Amino acid sequence: MKKLGFLLLSGALTFGLAACGGTEEAANTKKSSEKSVETASTSGVEEFTITAKNWEFSSDKELTIKKGSKVKLNLINEEGIHTIGNEELGIDLKADKPVEFTAEKTGEYELICSTVCGAEDDHKAMKLTLKIVE
Structure with a gap:
């Protein structure tokens, strides 16, 4: 057994x-x-990293993309707390949440700081231009 x-x-x-x-x-x-x-x-995604400091944005490359491209935006806050928005493109970018979208319509779009981060004039100057071309 x-x-x-x-x-x-x-x-x-x-x-x-x-x-x-x-x-x-x-x-x-x-x-x-x-x-x-x-x-x-x-693969096939155009990726941009935007760095935010008090009263300025900078990107790792020019924000120009072709219509129909898939885009991924990343935000790094080096100084202060900032977000980036554009209602027309449906962008509400935060430092901990990348945004992905397809560039469907040509034109120039302003990406602005959507978190009040200082004096009104300084805050209004925080913008980047995203160009979508044919």
């Missing part, structure tokens, strides 16, 4: 370890497919 219990226990342990493990090849295949999904979700 002891041999049967030992045999059942050994079989259960072997089955459990085999189920939790897996081959290195299977693990690599999983990692590879995860990478391709990540790449697919971010």
Whole structure:
């Protein structure tokens, strides 16, 4: 009877370890497919990072994109607390929440600080222009 219990226990342990493990090849295949999904979700997106300091915005590159492009905006607050908005484009950008949208209509759009961050004149000067071209 002891041999049967030992045999059942050994079989259960072997089955459990085999189920939790897996081959290195299977693990690599999983990692590879995860990478391709990540790449697919971010490919084709024009990404801009905007830095905000008291009374000024700067971007890592010119905010000019082609109509039909997918766009991702990121905001980094280096000094003060700022947000960026544009009602026409539906942008409400906060430092901890990137915004993604498709540029559907050509034109020049003002991206403004939508959080009052100082004296009225200084605050009104916080803007960037986003150009959507053909």
